[in-house]
Amino acid sequence: MASGVHFGNSFKPGRHRSLNQSLGLTFHREDEHGNQLFLLHHWSDKIGWNFSMRKRSSREVRLLLFRSRKKICHRQRQRKKRQANAEYLQDQQKLKEMQYTETVSKWGLPRKVTLTLGANQIEAAGIPLKPPENFSLEQNSAEVIQFLEKFRTRTYREQRSLAPKSIIGRRKWIDVYIDFTQIKEISTAAALVLAAEFYRARYASRIGAPNSTSRPPGLVDFDQWQSETVQALSQLGFLELLDVNLNARNMLDANDSNRNIQQFMTGNQLNPKDVENLKDGLSKLTTGLETAGGVKFGIYDGLCEAMTNTIDHAYQFPEDLQLPYLQGQWWMTGSVNANGSEIDVVFFDQGVSIPCHLPKTKREYVEKLFRSQAANDAKMIKAAMEERRSSTNESNRGRGLVQIQNLIDHAQAGRLRILSRSGEYIYQKGEGKEGENVRSRTLKGDIGGTLIHWSLNVKSG
Amino acid sequence: MPMLNIANDFSKTPAGRSANLHGEHSGETFRDEKLWPMLQQAMKSNSKLTVTLDGTAGYPASFLDEAFGGMIRKGYCNRDQIQEHLEIQAVSPSYEVYRKLVIRYIEEAASCQ
Numbered sequence: 001m002a003s004g005v006h007f008g009n010s011f012k013p014g015r016h017r018s019l020n021q022s023l024g025l026t027f028h029r030e031d032e033h034g035n036q037l038f039l040l041h042h043w044s045d046k047i048g049w050n051f052s053m054r055k056r057s058s059r060e061v062r063l064l065l066f067r068s069r070k071k072i073c074h075r076q077r078q079r080k081k082r083q084a085n086a087e088y089l090q091d092q093q094k095l096k097e098m099q100y101t102e103t104v105s106k107w108g109l110p111r112k113v114t115l116t117l118g119a120n121q122i123e124a125a126g127i128p129l130k131p132p133e134n135f136s137l138e139q140n141s142a143e144v145i146q147f148l149e150k151f152r153t154r155t156y157r158e159q160r161s162l163a164p165k166s167i168i169g170r171r172k173w174i175d176v177y178i179d180f181t182q183i184k185e186i187s188t189a190a191a192l193v194l195a196a197e198f199y200r201a202r203y204a205s206r207i208g209a210p211n212s213t214s215r216p217p218g219l220v221d222f223d224q225w226q227s228e229t230v231q232a233l234s235q236l237g238f239l240e241l242l243d244v245n246l247n248a249r250n251m252l253d254a255n256d257s258n259r260n261i262q263q264f265m266t267g268n269q270l271n272p273k274d275v276e277n278l279k280d281g282l283s284k285l286t287t288g289l290e291t292a293g294g295v296k297f298g299i300y301d302g303l304c305e306a307m308t309n310t311i312d313h314a315y316q317f318p319e320d321l322q323l324p325y326l327q328g329q330w331w332m333t334g335s336v337n338a339n340g341s342e343i344d345v346v347f348f349d350q351g352v353s354i355p356c357h358l359p360k361t362k363r364e365y366v367e368k369l370f371r372s373q374a375a376n377d378a379k380m381i382k383a384a385m386e387e388r389r390s391s392t393n394e395s396n397r398g399r400g401l402v403q404i405q406n407l408i409d410h411a412q413a414g415r416l417r418i419l420s421r422s423g424e425y426i427y428q429k430g431e432g433k434e435g436e437n438v439r440s441r442t443l444k445g446d447i448g449g450t451l452i453h454w455s456l457n458v459k460s461g
Numbered sequence: 462m463p464m465l466n467i468a469n470d471f472s473k474t475p476a477g478r479s480a481n482l483h484g485e486h487s488g489e490t491f492r493d494e495k496l497w498p499m500l501q502q503a504m505k506s507n508s509k510l511t512v513t514l515d516g517t518a519g520y521p522a523s524f525l526d527e528a529f530g531g532m533i534r535k536g537y538c539n540r541d542q543i544q545e546h547l548e549i550q551a552v553s554p555s556y557e558v559y560r561k562l563v564i565r566y567i568e569e570a571a572s573c574q
Contacts, residue, residue, distance in 0.1 A: 270483040272474035300519035304476040399522035
């Protein structure tokens with residue numbers, strides 16, 4: 001038995017990285033034929049430590065070396081592959097986490113909801129868009145306008161659909177829904193603007209708007225809505241836009257409400273009959289319109305002029321309208337408080353706005369270069385009201401806005417508020433010594449068109 | 462004496478300026494189909510046409526301007542002819558404000574000629 005290098009029990013494959021050592025290969029001597037003899041120690045994975053000590057020919061050794069190298073290379077490749085795989089999986093996991101974090105921060109967490117579609121209630125899931133608790137353009141205009149901007153961004157720029165989608169094997173999914181359960185108070189003007197937004201979202205498919213759908217959005221968590229919100233929106237006719245069966249919830253008596261809102265009217269033509277109908281509806285709720293005769297005529301004149309302006313100017317420059325629009329479309333409504341002394345009349349269009357279509361003087365062009373658009377908007381509305389300026393540049397035009405303002409003069413006291421793009425104009429007439437008050441200011445956002453809101457105080461008998 | 466009652470002979474809901482854009486209740490339609498033909502007759506017969514404003518839901522400014530001021534701007538007649546052959550009547554005090562507006566729009570249209 002040839003003696004060779006002795007490997008003790010301390011030998012472990014992991015500790016001896018050298019090829020020769022790991023093979024237990026040592027040159028020993030030559031035999032009688034001049035062949036080199038090697039002492040090879042090797043081990044078997046299956047058996048464990050197993051030292052085989054016998055002489056091998058150089059050919060056999062080379063073969064063993066070749067196989068060993070091949071095996072080592074294979075193991076190294078496998079190890080690298082496993083490492084690469086692990087790194088890839090880690091990266092994928094990190095990416096998923098980042099995407100999830102980004103999605104949640106951008107859209108919010110999805111929620112399980114109850115969806116009312118027609119007379120049916122079904123389980124669904126969706127991402128909520130939370131409106132402010134006080135959904136009033138009078139008391140909380142900044143938050144409401146910001147919310148409306150966000151809603152338009154979600155719906156059109158980011159193309160998130162309001163209508164529920166069917167996903168096979170899963171519950172229905174809604175890209176974005178307004179969480180009406182948040183709203184505790186809602187004003188007539190804000191409700192009308194919201195209704196107009198839903199109307200556009202619902203009917204934008206008619207004009208081929210991207211991602212538009214003729215399917216109704218449906219109501220989410222209707223049972224949890226505040227009763228005042230349900231009353232205001234059902235009176236306005238908002239729920240009909242959503243194809244909701246009012247029996248889906250036990251409706252509260254509308255007479256309990258602290259105000260009565262007329263069902264909104266909409267159209268894309270000058271329709272004085274609609275104005276008459278609205279006026280008649282308001283007359284039934286208060287005697288104030290009859291006692292202040294001028295108000296009755298003023299409402300008709302003001303609303304007809306607002307409609308005329310919408311048809312003539314609001315959608316005149318489609319290149320300035322960055323969102324889908326319904327040509328010439330307007331919305332209007334009115335409301336009366338419980339004792340009939342306060343009348344609100346609201347008119348809205350989603351056009352380019354007064355500051356956009358009004359021709360600018362040279363000075364205003366220069367100012368526009370140095371001031372923000374928003375700062376300019378308030379100034380432009382004021383100029384339109386005061387200077388009888390019109391986009392037609394004809395001397396006999398521009399009378400409409402003046403007549404819109406005259407309605408306030410017919411009332412005992414009142415306020416005209418025009419929100420157009422990012423500008424606000426207020427004309428107020430108080431009782432007694434307060435007298436007239438005109439002011440304009442810049443809003444923290446874009447209302448998405450032009451809103452004309454008359455608040456009138458009348459004596460009801 | 463020829464009479465034209467806008468509420469009875471034209472529309473109880475007059476509104477709008479242009480016939481194309483604003484429809485059948487517009488000032489242009491009223492002017493071309495009712496007011497100007499009757500005023501022409503009154504001018505031929507050397508009489509005075511009385512236009513009664515009462516009975517309508519109101520009068521948007523654009524309607525009145527197009528109907529009455531538009532006659533001068535379009536060159537149908539001049540201010541003197543209108544003063545001679547047209548009388549604007551408001552029986553109810555509620556319509557008096559519109560009568561004044563009509564006169565003002567005729568004057569403004571004449572001053573721009």
